[in-house]
Amino acid sequence: MNAIGVDIGGTKIAAAVVTPEGNISSEVRYPTQAAPANRLIETVAQAITEVKDGFEVSGVCVAVPGRILASENKVISAPNLHEIEDIRLDEEIGRRTGLMVTVENDANAAAWGEFRFGAGRGLQHMVSITLGTGVGGGIITHGMLLRGAQGAGGELGHVTIDPTGPRCGCGNYGCLEALASGTAIQRRAREVANERSTSALGRLAIERQVLGEDVTRLAQEEDDASISVLEETGRWLGIGLAGFVNTFNPEVIAVGGGASQAGELILESARKEVQLRASSPSRDLVEIKEATLGPESGVLGAAALAGSEDRESVS
Numbered sequence: 001m002n003a004i005g006v007d008i009g010g011t012k013i014a015a016a017v018v019t020p021e022g023n024i025s026s027e028v029r030y031p032t033q034a035a036p037a038n039r040l041i042e043t044v045a046q047a048i049t050e051v052k053d054g055f056e057v058s059g060v061c062v063a064v065p066g067r068i069l070a071s072e073n074k075v076i077s078a079p080n081l082h083e084i085e086d087i088r089l090d091e092e093i094g095r096r097t098g099l100m101v102t103v104e105n106d107a108n109a110a111a112w113g114e115f116r117f118g119a120g121r122g123l124q125h126m127v128s129i130t131l132g133t134g135v136g137g138g139i140i141t142h143g144m145l146l147r148g149a150q151g152a153g154g155e156l157g158h159v160t161i162d163p164t165g166p167r168c169g170c171g172n173y174g175c176l177e178a179l180a181s182g183t184a185i186q187r188r189a190r191e192v193a194n195e196r197s198t199s200a201l202g203r204l205a206i207e208r209q210v211l212g213e214d215v216t217r218l219a220q221e222e223d224d225a226s227i228s229v230l231e232e233t234g235r236w237l238g239i240g241l242a243g244f245v246n247t248f249n250p251e252v253i254a255v256g257g258g259a260s261q262a263g264e265l266i267l268e269s270a271r272k273e274v275q276l277r278a279s280s281p282s283r284d285l286v287e288i289k290e291a292t293l294g295p296e297s298g299v300l301g302a303a304a305l306a307g308s309e310d311r312e313s314v315s
């Protein structure tokens, strides 16, 4: 049966009616408002009601960027959306829409989307990494989403990669997120631009702030300084992935998110690092590739989880 997936991001809320085959029948988008909790919940409820119009759906799953307590359908901490913390979203949104509502971490939802309909389709064991402003992770093992005791597991972005590394948004130092996110690429680009001021990257940095996409573009134009920024990012990513390869023995690691636009510029050095550090036979099996669904992975995965038996195993 159709289900509704909702993806709450820092800037927009997307809601979609999704068929069991992973096709989007209807979709709406609203800006995420920096407003009191009620306002955001009202907006989500409105998006659900609007997108549902005329469709029969089995339920709704709301993907949220933060730590969740899945058994209570509650967000424990959402650094960019404090207003929805500690609220029973299933009850609040369910009451307004008359639908069965569950809550999921956004990176877990994206992982489930890639697993069901994208890079992991037809497989049983997959790791998903989202390189955006932060680094999100999701683990599928034996065809099940790994959530842990409270539904807070799968936070691959906050595995320590370098204990002496930069401070992470979570408070720890040297997390994968602090070393391989879009934010980390920008920081590294500033450092390399200072050291190599005559490079294309260095010259751009004198004119204006360098963004992640600038680094990708300049690297594609063969600017050595920009290439080195992305290669180093790939090395840190690969150090993280090597650990995941040894731990989960996945068939595929799918890398998505905005910073994954750099594609092979990052993935090639990540693969090298995995070959150096991970063990056989896991390292020989794993295929490290780009995610295929793009920004829709969140709504697709959330919708697939809304109707999923697997979701009920949490409580």
Ligand SMILES: [Zn+2]
Binding pocket: 157, 158, 159, 168, 169, 170, 171, 172, 175, 177, 178
């Ligand atoms: Zn962290």
